[in-house]
Structure formats: C-alpha cells, structure tokens
Amino acid sequence: MIIGPNKSKNFFDNLKDEQIQQCGIDLRVWKIFKLEGEGVIDFSNEKRKLPNYIEIFNSEKDEFVRLENGVYIVKIADYIKIPNNIAAFTFPRSSLLRMGATLYSAVHDPGYEGRPEYLLQVFNPITIHKYARIAQIVFFECKDVSSVYNGIYKGK
Numbered sequence: 001m002i003i004g005p006n007k008s009k010n011f012f013d014n015l016k017d018e019q020i021q022q023c024g025i026d027l028r029v030w031k032i033f034k035l036e037g038e039g040v041i042d043f044s045n046e047k048r049k050l051p052n053y054i055e056i057f058n059s060e061k062d063e064f065v066r067l068e069n070g071v072y073i074v075k076i077a078d079y080i081k082i083p084n085n086i087a088a089f090t091f092p093r094s095s096l097l098r099m100g101a102t103l104y105s106a107v108h109d110p111g112y113e114g115r116p117e118y119l120l121q122v123f124n125p126i127t128i129h130k131y132a133r134i135a136q137i138v139f140f141e142c143k144d145v146s147s148v149y150n151g152i153y154k155g156k
C-alpha cells in the first residue's frame, strides 16, 4: 500500500509546498556529476568500485547547467529518513520524460537515511536549474522486513 504525502512528508525536513504531490514527494537536484573511469561490481562487494564522480553542477553555487546527451549521476538535495517498515521507489517526473531524459532508481530500503543518488540519462539536451524538481519518490509499506539498511550509502 502506498504511504501518502500526509505521512511521508514527515520523512523529510524542510520540504517546500511544491514538493508535496498526490501520492509522492518531488525531489530536488543538489549536485550533478559526470562519470570518469569504470565501475566494478561483484557478489560479495569486496571488489566493488565506483567510478570517479566529476562534479559539473552544484545548486548551491550554480544557476543552471545545460546537459548534452549522455549519462550523469544526480545527487538529491533532500535528506530522507525511511522508517523500518517502509520502502520506496523513485520515478522521473513526467516533464523530464517529455523533454527526452529519464532517471533510474534502485530500491530505497527500510531504515535508509541520506540524500539518494540516481542515474540520469539525457537523450535530448536539457537545461536543469538549481534545485529543480526532477523526480518523485513514492513510499510503500514493507511487511516481513528481514533487516534495515546499514550499508555504505547510509547517511551520505
């Protein structure tokens, strides 16, 4: 069952009214990175290695950035604290899709807190202004949780 914004807004601090949607919360861009080098992924995470992130935009310093076609990492400005019985998925805003770009999200685990990062793929050049509402996160009740998130991305 979806946890609506009347409750999920409490998983954030300092949300703007415009971020409250019908069943989710719009998320704001903080930083955007290009990837440099290759990643490594395995079974145990022993060999896991992320590429270098080259910052190309920061909402605290820049007004906007024009992105050519390509792949980017977006760091969200909003700090989220997910309760231990709730999970979440993030979707691109339809306006982003309508511009020829999209955003990919993995699962947000019960117990996670931090500022999520997403993969942004640009198929048609777009301009992103500071703190742009780029995505919408939707929260779900998660029964029979085996454990809460305590991995390397917690709190970042």
Ligand SMILES: O=c1ccn([C@H]2C[C@H](O)[C@@H](COP(=O)(O)OP(=O)(O)OP(=O)(O)O)O2)c(=O)[nH]1
Residues within 6 Å of the ligand: 045, 104, 105, 106, 107, 108, 109, 110, 112, 115, 116, 117, 118, 119, 149, 150, 151, 152, 153
């Ligand atoms: O697109 C996403 C989806 C989730 N998260 C956050 C919330 C989630 O709880 C945490 C870890 O996500 P995941 O479990 O998919 O990461 P992993 O690659 O499995 O790393 P770990 O070994 O830490 O679980 O990252 C993101 O930042 N971006």
